[in-house]
Amino acid sequence: MTENSPLSVVKEHSDIEITFQLALMDGTIVEETPENEALRFTLGDGTFLHKLEEMLIGLELGTTAKMTLSPERAFGLSDPANFQTMARQDFPPEMALEVGFVIGFNTPTGEEVPGTVYEVNDESVVIDFNHPLADATILFTATIKAIYD
Numbered sequence: 001m002t003e004n005s006p007l008s009v010v011k012e013h014s015d016i017e018i019t020f021q022l023a024l025m026d027g028t029i030v031e032e033t034p035e036n037e038a039l040r041f042t043l044g045d046g047t048f049l050h051k052l053e054e055m056l057i058g059l060e061l062g063t064t065a066k067m068t069l070s071p072e073r074a075f076g077l078s079d080p081a082n083f084q085t086m087a088r089q090d091f092p093p094e095m096a097l098e099v100g101f102v103i104g105f106n107t108p109t110g111e112e113v114p115g116t117v118y119e120v121n122d123e124s125v126v127i128d129f130n131h132p133l134a135d136a137t138i139l140f141t142a143t144i145k146a147i148y149d
Contacts (some may be wrong), residue, residue: 007060008147015042017146018056023139030133038145049075052140064143074140075133082129083118090125097125102132 010016017038022030033039041047043056051074055067071077091097101117105127119126 007062008149009061010043010056010059010144010147011149012057013042013044014057015148016040016056016144017148018142018144020140020142023141025137025139030138040146040148052142055140056142056144059142059144061144061147064141066139066141069138069140071135071137074138075131075136078128078130078134084115084127084129086125086127088121088123088125103127105129 017040019033019038021032023032024030039047043053044050051069055065059065088097095103097117097120099117099120102114103117104112105115106112113129114132115127115129116132117125118128
């Protein structure tokens with residue numbers, strides 16, 4: 001490497017390509033880029049959690065970073081206020097409501113948010129609107145494949 005050709009470094013609003021993997025501590029893969037494919041995005045565009053993007057800043061082209069994120073640094077801790085009890089009759093009778101089942105709910109603004117069935121009985125259904133990875137320690141591995149700054 002010469003003085004005139006330093007390695008590119010990821011900056012706060014860099015347009016980059018990465019390969020990545022999000023996994024739980026037991027090795028369960030939550031999400032990853034397909035084999036031989038990279039994900040291109042601009043830091044700050046909402047593709048990743050801001051906390052994950054911050055960890056990419058300063059990495060050089062070709063670098064692979066492996067980070068263990070506590071729940072507080074990843075998807076947060078579950079909040080008891082995010083558990084909502086709904087009437088069983090508010091759901092279609094044919095809908096399979098089993099603990100762990102994830103349902104998409106529309107917000108007043110038209111966005112869809114996932115809710116996980118936490119508890120079911122004849123009269124009510126308790127839905128957990130916390131992020132599905134709340135309380136989880138996450139292993140984040142990312143390789144910087146390209147920097148387009």
